[in-house]
Amino acid sequence: xxxxxxxxxxxxxxxxxxxxxxxxxxxxxxxxxxxxxxxxxxxxxxxxxxxxxxxxxxxxxxxxxxxxxxxxxxxxxxxxxxxxxxxxxxxxxxxxxxxxxxxxxxxxxxxxxxxxxxxxxxxxxxxxxxxxxxxxxxxxxxxxxxxxxxxxxxxxxxxxxxxxxxxxxxxxxxxxxxxxxxxxxxxxxxxxxxxxxxxxxxxxxxxxxxxxxxxxxxxxxxxxxxxxxxxxxxxxxxxxxxxxxxxxxxxxxxxxxxxxxxxxxxxxxxxxxxxxxxxxxxxxxxxxxxxxxxxxxxxxxxxxxxxxxxxxxxxxxxxxxxxxxxxxxxxxxxxxxxxxxxxxxxxxxxxxxxxxxxxxxxxxxxxxxxxxxxxxxxxxxxxxxxxxxxxxxxxxxxxxxxxxxxxxxxxxxxxxxxxxxxxxxxxxxxxxxxxxxxxxxxxxxxxxxx
Amino acid sequence: xxxxxxxxxxxxxxxxxxxxxxxxxxxxxxxxxxxxxxxxxxxxxxxxxxxxxxxxxxxxxxxxxxxxxxxxxxxxxxxxxxxxxxxxxxxxxxxxxxxxxxxxxxxxxxxxxxxxxxxxxxxxxxxxxxxxxxxxxxxxxxxxxxxxxxxxxxxxxxxxxxxxxxxxxxxxxxxxxxxxxxxxxxxxxxxxxxxxxxxxxxxxxxxxxxxxxxxxxxxxxxxxxxxxxxxxxxxxxxxxxxxxxxxxxxxxxxxxxxxxxxxxxxxxxxxxxxxxxxxxxxxxxxxxxxxxxxxxxxxxxxxxxxxxxxxxxxxxxxxxxxxxxxxxxxxxxxxxxxxxxxxxxxxxxxxxxxxxxxxxxxxxxxxxxxxxxxxxxxxxxxxxxxxxxxxxxxxxxxxxxxxxxxxxxxxxxxxxxxxxxxxxxxxxxxxxxxxxxxxxxxxxxxxxxx
Numbered sequence: 001x002x003x004x005x006x007x008x009x010x011x012x013x014x015x016x017x018x019x020x021x022x023x024x025x026x027x028x029x030x031x032x033x034x035x036x037x038x039x040x041x042x043x044x045x046x047x048x049x050x051x052x053x054x055x056x057x058x059x060x061x062x063x064x065x066x067x068x069x070x071x072x073x074x075x076x077x078x079x080x081x082x083x084x085x086x087x088x089x090x091x092x093x094x095x096x097x098x099x100x101x102x103x104x105x106x107x108x109x110x111x112x113x114x115x116x117x118x119x120x121x122x123x124x125x126x127x128x129x130x131x132x133x134x135x136x137x138x139x140x141x142x143x144x145x146x147x148x149x150x151x152x153x154x155x156x157x158x159x160x161x162x163x164x165x166x167x168x169x170x171x172x173x174x175x176x177x178x179x180x181x182x183x184x185x186x187x188x189x190x191x192x193x194x195x196x197x198x199x200x201x202x203x204x205x206x207x208x209x210x211x212x213x214x215x216x217x218x219x220x221x222x223x224x225x226x227x228x229x230x231x232x233x234x235x236x237x238x239x240x241x242x243x244x245x246x247x248x249x250x251x252x253x254x255x256x257x258x259x260x261x262x263x264x265x266x267x268x269x270x271x272x273x274x275x276x277x278x279x280x281x282x283x284x285x286x287x288x289x290x291x292x293x294x295x296x297x298x299x300x301x302x303x304x305x306x307x308x309x310x311x312x313x314x315x316x317x318x319x320x321x322x323x324x325x326x327x328x329x330x331x332x333x334x335x336x337x338x339x340x341x342x343x344x345x346x347x348x349x350x351x352x353x354x355x356x357x358x359x360x361x362x363x364x365x366x367x368x369x370x371x372x373x374x375x376x377x378x379x380x381x382x383x384x385x386x387x388x389x390x391x392x393x394x395x396x397x398x399x400x401x402x403x404x405x406x407x408x409x410x411x412x413x414x415x416x417x418x419x420x421x422x423x424x425x426x427x428x429x430x431x432x433x434x435x436x437x438x439x440x441x442x443x444x445x446x447x448x449x450x
Numbered sequence: 451x452x453x454x455x456x457x458x459x460x461x462x463x464x465x466x467x468x469x470x471x472x473x474x475x476x477x478x479x480x481x482x483x484x485x486x487x488x489x490x491x492x493x494x495x496x497x498x499x500x501x502x503x504x505x506x507x508x509x510x511x512x513x514x515x516x517x518x519x520x521x522x523x524x525x526x527x528x529x530x531x532x533x534x535x536x537x538x539x540x541x542x543x544x545x546x547x548x549x550x551x552x553x554x555x556x557x558x559x560x561x562x563x564x565x566x567x568x569x570x571x572x573x574x575x576x577x578x579x580x581x582x583x584x585x586x587x588x589x590x591x592x593x594x595x596x597x598x599x600x601x602x603x604x605x606x607x608x609x610x611x612x613x614x615x616x617x618x619x620x621x622x623x624x625x626x627x628x629x630x631x632x633x634x635x636x637x638x639x640x641x642x643x644x645x646x647x648x649x650x651x652x653x654x655x656x657x658x659x660x661x662x663x664x665x666x667x668x669x670x671x672x673x674x675x676x677x678x679x680x681x682x683x684x685x686x687x688x689x690x691x692x693x694x695x696x697x698x699x700x701x702x703x704x705x706x707x708x709x710x711x712x713x714x715x716x717x718x719x720x721x722x723x724x725x726x727x728x729x730x731x732x733x734x735x736x737x738x739x740x741x742x743x744x745x746x747x748x749x750x751x752x753x754x755x756x757x758x759x760x761x762x763x764x765x766x767x768x769x770x771x772x773x774x775x776x777x778x779x780x781x782x783x784x785x786x787x788x789x790x791x792x793x794x795x796x797x798x799x800x801x802x803x804x805x806x807x808x809x810x811x812x813x814x815x816x817x818x819x820x821x822x823x824x825x826x827x828x829x830x831x832x833x834x835x836x837x838x839x840x841x842x843x844x845x846x847x848x849x850x851x852x853x854x855x856x857x858x859x860x861x862x863x864x865x866x867x868x869x870x871x872x873x874x875x876x877x878x879x880x881x882x883x884x885x886x887x888x889x890x891x892x893x894x895x896x897x898x899x900x
Contacts, residue, residue, distance in 0.1 A: 184636050
């Protein structure tokens with residue numbers, strides 16, 4: 001009999017990754033207890049300043065489809081086929097994500113989480129415990145001390161395996177940090193983010209192209225907007241804490257209005273409650289968290305608890321869901337929790353390090369390069385190279401977003417492509433000749449693509 | 451009136467840095483409460499696996515002299531004038547630390563700590579609280595929650611300033627880690643250390659030269675020995691956790707004996723309880739800890755709590771003591787705790803980052819390079835350069851150990867010296883000609899030393 005059968009598993013965190021993991025494990029025969037610090041999100045209204053929409057891409061879809069809710073979620077999500085780039089002069093240009101019409105999907109975190117909770121409630125072996133948090137874990141005995149938050153009462157529960165799916169500020173990881181030789185780092189970039197809104201038109205329509213991810217790249221900072229099914233857009237301003245301009249300088253409604261009018265002239269008129277939102281919504285920090293090992297005996301970290309990353313590649317949730325896929329395969333090929341967790345962490349760690357790096361790189365690309373003519377030309381040439389040599393040239397964005405190749409392979413391949421494209425872009429007359437296939441094939445031969 | 455006068459200050463940690471800081475602050479008119487997790491070390495025997503002797507050098511002496519206990523400590527310490535290098539063939543060579551007979555001092559951690567405690571007890575404004583630990587700190591109100599460990603009872607104390615001098619695994623820092631935008635990393639090298647002993651001779655004498663720091667460099671690992679006033683030596687083996695040889699392979703008394711006999715042939719016969727010590731003493735890890743900020747409002751970290759470093763430059767305690775010197779000057783030139791702590795952390799952080807880096811570099815030098823003829827030649831040439839151009843050439847070791855120059859300046863200057871010495875060592879016939887001053891002066895001109 002498989003070791004998972006009748007195993008008792010504790011999962012801390014009832015967010016996206018904790019619930020998906022619960023489903024996977026319940027269907028492998030485990031008895032699952034999920035402990036969530038907060039109240040049931042379906043019963044209480046909350047907005048804690050975390051991004052309320054997400055971009056689902058291939059890695060996320062694979063995980064959702066494997067548990068049979070892909071179609072259901074697709075119905076409540078909005079496809080985005082490319083980046084819509086808003087220049088400071090008001091002009092807009094569109095850069096498709098792929099030559100084949102591939103897309104990513106804007107979906108509400110709340111709706112997705114609620115769906116996963118619903119599914120879990122239909123599983124006979126899963127119990128949900130809200131407003132209960134991890135105090136500490138004794139790794140040697142796989143025993144968690146849990147606190148019932150409304151009463152403060154604490155109790156201990158022993159399990160066959162424990163998972164920390166409790167996010168970037170994981171309590172399970174805090175316990176692990178006290179064990180010897182635990183590698184750990186938390187780093188914050190110099191930018192914060194703030195969520196703002198673009199309202200629906202009076203007729204109920206979308207104020208911008210609904211099938212694009214909108215970007216207002218402005219060098220050292222940027223704003224983005226993703227569509228919601230109620231015809232609004234959620235905007236996120238990624239902006240420095242200090243300097244000029246920065247969150248430190250936008251101190252009054254007048255300054256905010258003035259700054260947005262000048263900097264985001266086409267968006268400003270669509271943001272009817274800008275000043276109110278700006279001062280009501282939190283200015284939230286952007287940590288990157290790395291640690292190792294993820295596993296101590298039969299306790300392991302998963303999702304943001306193991307690898308908190310910045311949101312700039314849209315891969316935070318997708319990476320967490322892929323953790324579940326990788327763990328599930330490791331379990332299927334192992335004889336014990338310890339073996340499965342060891343296989344999982346070893347195979348997964350280099351890839352989550354890679355996506356952390358790629359996410360930081362993509363911030364530079366999005367806020368800075370995306371508005372330069374040379375960058376836009378490079379993207380077009382890359383897409384043409386992909387058309388000509390579909391086996392030889394897969395753009396980095398596609399490798400991350402539209403494939404299941406390991407992130408570490410995408411990172412390495414992206415570095416190689418960078419090297420090659422620097423040579424290509426230095427070719428004489430490239431800006432006028434690139435649409436001439438004969439010319440481009442000659443260059444591809446020269447730089448070793450074919 | 452100076453803000454420190456009648457300020458109430460809490461210090462967590464009654465180790466070397468906590469007690470020294472307590473003395474500094476008491477003498478500035480503060481009312482000081484020191485809370486120490488452990489029992490009074492003077493009343494209980496303990497050995498917790500931490501190094502029981504230390505190398506005091508200039509930065510440490512300056513701090514001790516400024517509070518008037520320099521001479522007293524010097525009496526119970528042993529000067530070491532250089533490195534005594536023990537080769538695997540049993541030969542020994544001596545490398546002086548400086549051309550002028552400067553030395554570092556081997557001193558017992560316990561004795562030094564007890565002396566500092568005694569001094570503190572003579573201060574009317576200082577109270578000591580043993581077996582009481584920091585649970586958490588509320589930085590906004592400068593209020594600490596403290597637990598009396600024998601009873602488990604918790605209570606809160608508000609202060610004008612709070613210091614975390616509670617070591618590499620600081621509880622004050624753990625509280626700080628939960629605040630937003632706290633940069634933090636802990637990293638462990640692949641080596642552990644284990645303390646061993648060389649006994650005194652039957653006649654009560656030292657079994658090795660008492661005025662040297664002994665090193666058995668063996669490439670990927672090493673053993674060192676420092677003299678104690680009872681004519682013993684404390685040996686420390688720095689050795690990999692994994693691989694062959696490593697702590698993982700030395701699993702039986704026979705294997706330990708065999709390994710030491712072959713690897714440290716001159717030391718082995720002097721270690722009468724080797725096998726017993728080897729399995730009784732802990733295998734201890736070697737963390738490097740970096741964080742920033744050190745200060746939240748009127749709470750600050752100091753010593754290992756702010757910057758845990760590896761012991762390879764003998765600067766852990768010296769750096770912690772220098773923190774006190776820098777903080778003391780910052781207080782004298784400021785109008786409030788907040789201002790003083792801000793000045794202190796800003797000026798100190800680049801220097802503790804530098805000594806962390808220098809310590810890791812020195813591990814490579816000690817275990818690996820110190821036994822190569824080219825390295826020994828280089829040291830000799832550097833000393834000759836210093837004699838010829840005392841203003842222009844101060845070896846890195848001297849800048850760190852025998853000066854009060856900022857560590858960051860020493861690090862930068864060491865990198866420049868590395869670059870220059872690579873050129874010098876590549877000169878034709880350097881190994882035969884370096885004692886010819888005319889030749890050496892010509893080279894010094896060529897590489898820009900003069």
